[in-house]
Amino acid sequence: MTVEETMTSRERVMNALAGKPVDRTPVANPTNVATVDLMDMVGAPFPDANRDPVLNARLAETGYTELGFDVIAPYFSIIQESSALGCEMQWEQKDNWPTVRMTNPIWKEPEDINIPDDFLEHPDNQAIIGSIRILKEKYGDEVAIVGKTMGPWTLAYHLFGVEPFLLMTIDSPEKTMDALHRLKEISVLFGRAQIDAGADVITFPDHATGDLVSGEYYHRYLQDIHSEMVERLPAPIILHICGKTLDRMDYIAQTGMAAFHFDSMNDPAEAMEIVDGRISLVGNINNPVTLYSKGPEAVREEVYRALDAGVQLIAPECAIPLRTKLENLLEIPAAINDWTKAHA
Amino acid sequence: MNFVHDGLAAEFEHVTREGERKHISEQFDSGDALMQEIAYSLITGSHFEVARLVEQALGEGYTANDVLDDGLIAGMSIVGVKFRDNIIFVPEVLIAARAMKAGMVHIEPILSASGVEPLGTIIMGTVKGDLHDIGKNLCIMMLRGSGFVVIDLGVDTKPDEFVDAVTEHNAQIVGMSALLTTTMPNMGVTIEALEEAGLREEIKIMLGGAPVTASFAEDMGADGYGDNAIEAVDRAKEFVEANK
Numbered sequence: 001m002t003v004e005e006t007m008t009s010r011e012r013v014m015n016a017l018a019g020k021p022v023d024r025t026p027v028a029n030p031t032n033v034a035t036v037d038l039m040d041m042v043g044a045p046f047p048d049a050n051r052d053p054v055l056n057a058r059l060a061e062t063g064y065t066e067l068g069f070d071v072i073a074p075y076f077s078i079i080q081e082s083s084a085l086g087c088e089m090q091w092e093q094k095d096n097w098p099t100v101r102m103t104n105p106i107w108k109e110p111e112d113i114n115i116p117d118d119f120l121e122h123p124d125n126q127a128i129i130g131s132i133r134i135l136k137e138k139y140g141d142e143v144a145i146v147g148k149t150m151g152p153w154t155l156a157y158h159l160f161g162v163e164p165f166l167l168m169t170i171d172s173p174e175k176t177m178d179a180l181h182r183l184k185e186i187s188v189l190f191g192r193a194q195i196d197a198g199a200d201v202i203t204f205p206d207h208a209t210g211d212l213v214s215g216e217y218y219h220r221y222l223q224d225i226h227s228e229m230v231e232r233l234p235a236p237i238i239l240h241i242c243g244k245t246l247d248r249m250d251y252i253a254q255t256g257m258a259a260f261h262f263d264s265m266n267d268p269a270e271a272m273e274i275v276d277g278r279i280s281l282v283g284n285i286n287n288p289v290t291l292y293s294k295g296p297e298a299v300r301e302e303v304y305r306a307l308d309a310g311v312q313l314i315a316p317e318c319a320i321p322l323r324t325k326l327e328n329l330l331e332i333p334a335a336i337n338d339w340t341k342a343h344a
Numbered sequence: 345m346n347f348v349h350d351g352l353a354a355e356f357e358h359v360t361r362e363g364e365r366k367h368i369s370e371q372f373d374s375g376d377a378l379m380q381e382i383a384y385s386l387i388t389g390s391h392f393e394v395a396r397l398v399e400q401a402l403g404e405g406y407t408a409n410d411v412l413d414d415g416l417i418a419g420m421s422i423v424g425v426k427f428r429d430n431i432i433f434v435p436e437v438l439i440a441a442r443a444m445k446a447g448m449v450h451i452e453p454i455l456s457a458s459g460v461e462p463l464g465t466i467i468m469g470t471v472k473g474d475l476h477d478i479g480k481n482l483c484i485m486m487l488r489g490s491g492f493v494v495i496d497l498g499v500d501t502k503p504d505e506f507v508d509a510v511t512e513h514n515a516q517i518v519g520m521s522a523l524l525t526t527t528m529p530n531m532g533v534t535i536e537a538l539e540e541a542g543l544r545e546e547i548k549i550m551l552g553g554a555p556v557t558a559s560f561a562e563d564m565g566a567d568g569y570g571d572n573a574i575e576a577v578d579r580a581k582e583f584v585e586a587n588k
Binding site: 090092096097099100101102103162163166167169170171209210211212213214217242243247265287288289292293317318319320321322323 | 389430432433434435436438439442472473474475476477478499500524525526527528529554555557559560563
């Protein structure tokens with residue numbers, strides 16, 4: 001027996017992001033749930049589904065139609081803007097993610113940052129913008145369409161290279177801030193274009209992860225910029241940062257973002273305590289061990305753990321491995337349904 | 345414990361585990377001011393200073409091995425502890441690594457020419473589909489500094505490239521790195537390829553990378569896991585020791 005639903009998926013997601021009541025906890029995929037099985041099912045494989053709006057929309061909608069998630073998120077990877085800006089790309093094949101060759105960065109200094117006038121017209125940006133238009137037209141207000149625009153920190157990794165950029169943060173904090181302020185304009189441009197095309201929500205990945213930099217770094221370099229994004233992007237924003245982030249969640253909760261998408265390395269109960277209702281949490285089912293390697297029972301256990309902690313939107317912690325089994329993904333909404341019945 | 349450099353003594357206070365305090369302090373037992381200055385300059389990432397001091401030490405008659413062990417590696421041990429304990433993060437490790445490289449420029453040619461027998465040969469690479477290499481490069485630097493020959497396969501390394509390299513270099517150890525949860529499964533795929541090639545019994549395999557855990561490494565069928573570059577060296581030395 002399924003729980004009686006009184007809301008559309010879109011209403012459920014928008015309410016959860018706004019901290020309002022929901023009929024049941026929504027299932028989200030703010031980064032991506034495309035898998036090889038889903039690509040085969042609808043004939044929309046990588047890498048083409050990252051570059052063609054029609055294929056992109058066809059693969060993206062499977063998150064809703066096949067998996068029963070409450071969102072459709074058409075930007076599968078983290079590389080569209082960087083490709084449009086001229087980064088050297090590795091587009092890979094069906095079972096591997098497209099990626100930027102960060103060992104050959106295109107810029108060295110903040111002054112090198114140049115956003116072409118036709119940036120939004122680049123086919124790799126249009127693939128996402130066009131896909132959002134298709135999805136919005138097809139689904140209207142039925143399901144939440146989640147766009148995605150990379151934050152300046154992530155863009156800096158791609159455009160300057162990870163190592164040169166991290167060295168810049170120590171060698172010249174002024175130069176680093178200058179670069180981040182210039183790069184944030186890319187985030188705003190692409191984010192607004194997706195909202196104009198029909199995105200209800202924007203995911204904002206900005207990988208100042210605990211595996212690379214400290215919580216103080218987040219505070220020093222990014223907190224104000226993230227607050228500025230809330231003013232400049234007229235849609236609820238889900239910030240995404242992988243890895244250990246408990247040491248920066250208090251700062252994140254002060255930004256005014258609608259939600260934070262967090263990693264399984266962080267205890268959900270502890271995370272909820274830190275954010276203390278100032279921001280919704282999205283997460284945090286483990287990908288490589290639980291969703292990829294284990295079975296539905298282990299998935300269910302993690303879903304219950306997040307629900308018991310009060311996490312507002314249940315989701316895989318990050319983009320899932322492309323060979324993840326569908327039965328494990330289907331177990332997420334099933335577990336939410338059972339938990340909701342048991343707690344009615 | 346014999347610290348003659350106040351800055352280094354303060355840095356050493358970050359080392360709190362008893363066994364580690366003993367092990368690391370022994371590296372500074374000689375109380376040599378120049379070696380301690382090199383270690384401190386490395387910890388604080390002063391690469392020009394490290395290069396200058398290493399050159400000075402070699403000019404004054406210190407052996408390349410002394411400078412490597414008592415200056416550079418001793419300093420890097422404290423960096424490793426601070427990184428593991430979240431006192432510092434990758435940017436601070438990178439400036440220390442840059443300083444170590446600046447010192448190694450003067451030391452490596454001497455060590456290469458000395459003909460010392462290496463501890464073993466290690467194949468290192470970031471797995472297929474993953475282009476991240478900071479962690480792997482730090483491990484390689486520390487492994488080479490510790491006496492291993494390391495063959496660096498770079499990033500986006502396909503399983504058959506690992507297989508071919510093990511055979512070609514007659515390696516005893518394979519180290520794999522991944523930064524993405526999406527590419528971590530390729531570690532298991534690579535281990536399967538090594539099994540299919542009949543090489544699994546000949547080698548030890550260690551895994552690492554930010555999202556990789558000891559239990560994931562075990563699930564994938566690896567022999568060991570390193571949380572950081574210092575642990576990668578420890579695992580490699582354990583493998584060599586067990587093989588004697």
